[in-house]
Amino acid sequence: MSELQSIDKNYVSNTYARFPVEIVSGKGSEVYDDTGKRYIDMGSGIGVTSFGIADEGWCNAVTAQLGKVQHMSNLYYTEPCALLAKLLCERTGMKKVFFGNSGAEANECSIKVARKWAAEKKGAEYSTIITLWNSFHGRTLTTLAATGQDHYHELFQPLTPGFVHVHAEDLAELEETIKANKTAALMLECVQGEGGVVTLSREYLEGAAKLCKENDILLIIDEVQTGNGRTGKLYSYMHYDVQPDLVSTAKGLGGGLPLGACLMGEKVQSVLGFGDHGSTFGGNPVCCAGALSIMERLDDAFLADVQAKAEKARNAFTGAKGIESVCGLGLMIGLKTAKPAGDVVKRCNEKGVLCLTAKDKVRLLPALNIPEDVLMEAVEIIKEVCAED
Numbered sequence: 036m037s038e039l040q041s042i043d044k045n046y047v048s049n050t051y052a053r054f055p056v057e058i059v060s061g062k063g064s065e066v067y068d069d070t071g072k073r074y075i076d077m078g079s080g081i082g083v084t085s086f087g088i089a090d091e092g093w094c095n096a097v098t099a100q101l102g103k104v105q106h107m108s109n110l111y112y113t114e115p116c117a118l119l120a121k122l123l124c125e126r127t128g129m130k131k132v133f134f135g136n137s138g139a140e141a142n143e144c145s146i147k148v149a150r151k152w153a154a155e156k157k158g159a160e161y162s163t164i165i166t167l168w169n170s171f172h173g174r175t176l177t178t179l180a181a182t183g184q185d186h187y188h189e190l191f192q193p194l195t196p197g198f199v200h201v202h203a204e205d206l207a208e209l210e211e212t213i214k215a216n217k218t219a220a221l222m223l224e225c226v227q228g229e230g231g232v233v234t235l236s237r238e239y240l241e242g243a244a245k246l247c248k249e250n251d252i253l254l255i256i257d258e259v260q261t262g263n264g265r266t267g268k269l270y271s272y273m274h275y276d277v278q279p280d281l282v283s284t285a286k287g288l289g290g291g292l293p294l295g296a297c298l299m300g301e302k303v304q305s306v307l308g309f310g311d312h313g314s315t316f317g318g319n320p321v322c323c324a325g326a327l328s329i330m331e332r333l334d335d336a337f338l339a340d341v342q343a344k345a346e347k348a349r350n351a352f353t354g355a356k357g358i359e360s361v362c363g364l365g366l367m368i369g370l371k372t373a374k375p376a377g378d379v380v381k382r383c384n385e386k387g388v389l390c391l392t393a394k395d396k397v398r399l400l401p402a403l404n405i406p407e408d409v410l411m412e413a414v415e416i417i418k419e420v421c422a423e424d
């Protein structure tokens with residue numbers, strides 16, 4: 036272990052099992068460790084660095100804003116925050132944006148809006164939020180309660196009450212649960228990222244959206260991981276014929292700086308008023324300037340290219356030795372491998388490719404602008420690793 040690694044082990048809270056790799060520099064989808072070894076980055080900081088490391092356009096936008104005003108608080112207007120909110124609304128048809136700093140906070144905002152909406156419209160007891168088993172919505176005590184995976188809950192009781200979980204793909208269970216509870220909203224991911232890159236079927240999501248309408252409850256879509264071009268559409272719900280009332284997003288939105296957003300649709304646009312919610316850092320001008328430089332480039336032609344590259348990678352994996360199935364949407368790729376996913380990722384590290392796991396899958400979230408030849412170089416290395424005895 037290097038000296039830096041042992042300092043980190045001694046002083047940084049033990050919550051992460053880090054790989055024995057120290058990354059010191061990079062450009063685009065290629066990064067280098069302290070020994071000069073090159074890696075292809077197929078994780079992009081868990082879907083955060085949408086245009087890779089040190090992207091020129093993003094760096095210019097961020098550093099230009101950094102040299103003007105780095106932070107002013109939400110007591111004053113700043114340009115990047117306003118322009119980003121406008122762009123997000125124009126591109127989605129949503130009406131208002133609340134900015135926070137993370138995915139968990141974006142979901143907290145969606146949950147608060149849903150509870151206040153239901154309390155005002157239906158009565159304070161209409162506070163139940165339904166989420167899916169196997170979901171992941173964050174690490175705060177409320178978003179943990181929303182997360183439908185018991186092992187995250189055990190050590191942190193009591194969690195925020197009012198969350199009920201249902202099984203994905205079971206519309207009958209969803210309908211019963213909506214009716215059995217005083218329900219405010221349904222919250223779900225179109226592709227469960229941490230849950231193993233599990234994509235909801237069209238029949239289920241569109242059926243669930245219909246049930247929300249019929250029962251006058253809100254549909255919240257957690258686009259923290261799937262949003263901002265990741266799946267080849269601007270937001271993953273756009274692959275389906277559904278209109279969410281609330282969209283939470285973060286991860287790739289800021290391109291590498293902390294930024295989360297809760298997008299509010301027509302029905303809920305006026306739910307929050309002065310003093311109902313807030314965030315000291317939320318809408319920070321530097322983070323928003325970076326996000327603007329990302330969002331402005333996610334046009335239809337760019338997203339079509341994301342889909343085309345993803346298709347090529349998916350086709351190359353399909354049927355390869357040691358790969359049992361390929362799942363996910365766009366550049367959110369899950370691989371069910373014959374060998375344990377953790378072993379595949381470890382071996383890929385040795386061979387110069389950084390990958391992620393999600394449950395029992397190998398998970399790939401490369402930068403959206405990864406050049407096709409670099410992507411396919413990584414694909415070939417991953418295939419070699421999967422095929423090794």
Ligand SMILES: *Cc1c(COP(=O)(O)O)cnc(C)c1O
Pocket residue numbers: 136137138139140142171172173174224228229257258259260261285286
């Ligand atoms: C990562 C993630 C979160 C939590 O985001 P943080 O920024 O870590 O708080 C919430 N929901 C989904 C779907 C995620 O993938």
